[in-house]
Amino acid sequence: MNKRDEISEIIMLGLSHKTAPLEIREKFTFEESVLLKFHERAKKCGIDEMVYLATCNRVEIYFSAREIHRTIDKLTALLEEFTGLSREIFSQHIYKKYSREVVTHLLSVASSLDSMVIGENEILGQIKQAYRDSVLHKNSGILLNRLFHQAFNTAKKVRTCTGISQNPLSIAYIAVELALSKFSGDISNRSALLIGAGEMGELILKYLTKNNIRDITIANRSFHNAEAIVERINKKAHIISLGDIAAAAEQVDIIITSVTCHDYLLTHKLIESVISKRSGQPLFIIDIAVPRNVDPSVVNLPNVTLYNIDDLKGIADKNLKNRMKEVECALDIVNADANELIDWYEGLELVPMIVHMQESFDKIRDAEVSKYRRRQLKHLSEEDMQHIDDLTRQIISKILHNPIMAIKQNKAQHLNGYHDKDEIKQKIKIIEELFKI
16 A cells, blocks of 8 residues: 555544643633644644634643654644643643544544533634634544544433433532622622633623623623623623722622633732722622633632632532433443444555555456457457456456455454554554565
8 A cells, every 4th residue: 555545543632621631731722823823833743634622611722643653743843832831741630542442532522522511512613623623724534523423413412312411500600609609608798700701701791690690790801792691681780890800899789701812800919909909798609701800819819718610620520420321321422433433444444455456357367358449359349348348357356355344354353543543553564465465
């Protein structure tokens, strides 16, 4: 098999809330301009295709490559450069998956089976956005296109055929539940400052309003976005700019922040100033942004309680116990869809070899028919020669049928991850030498 005929391996490098603390994960969440540069540089690492997925709970790089170890090493060096972390620091938190594992994993992630909050709806939208970014940067191709569209279809099937997304929870829901627990389940006489009016902010406003928050102020870069969610959910909410959050923080009991920002919005100095003007009143802060919006050192200030997204895991674990039956049903769907896609993927590597085999036999057939036509069969008509041509093609097809089917069955039985790929390549080489193709 020629080098150009080899099918790329599907690989994934990742870290998540299960393997890495927040201070590590947030280093891998790039601004849009930085992500663009990363996509451009990744193409020089031996990567054929790539999707870079970054959410509040995980960062996963899905890619395809032919020279696996060399590409992973170059990609690791690139991550060192872009994150500012040494590989010795982040490698201990990274997991790697290949071929079959990658397919099953992505389908599980898209179906919200690997989320901190099982059944949450946000992850699918985040995966779709990551895939759109890849398409925009011209980093997607036949393998990842098929893989990610399968993930979207499987996620839809899981939501439709199981009850895993009924009464869906989310990080926003859990954040508000945490605030409720802080105030004995009653926030009707409390006030809150919500920083961020994106999708997460909208959900938080919805849950706070549902729980009868007395007063709520929304700070956002865009007044238009804030006005839109206020109009839909809580017309009594006040809207301020991000520049006014210090003054607003002096008056509220709860701050929940979820802004996409790579610098702290609530610095130690700002919160220290706020606390000095609150006459000893405690301030409860929930930071669910990644990267974080709140300087973690504010936890050392008096009368300040700070939670970040990783602190929400306890409530999320209770959610998982309540949904285990639905998880089992969803996993059956994931595994069935994964097997179907894997069959397609594993078959791709056989295509060039099978085509070469068929072409090699047809070349012999064509040469022999042409030779006999010039000598022994000169007296036959064009119609007779066409019959002979059809007959010899059918004979070759029947001769090759069983060997080709045996090759496909052997691959299906033995290929499970890239570690077995060398064995398959060796068998293909033997077949090519045997048939001189």
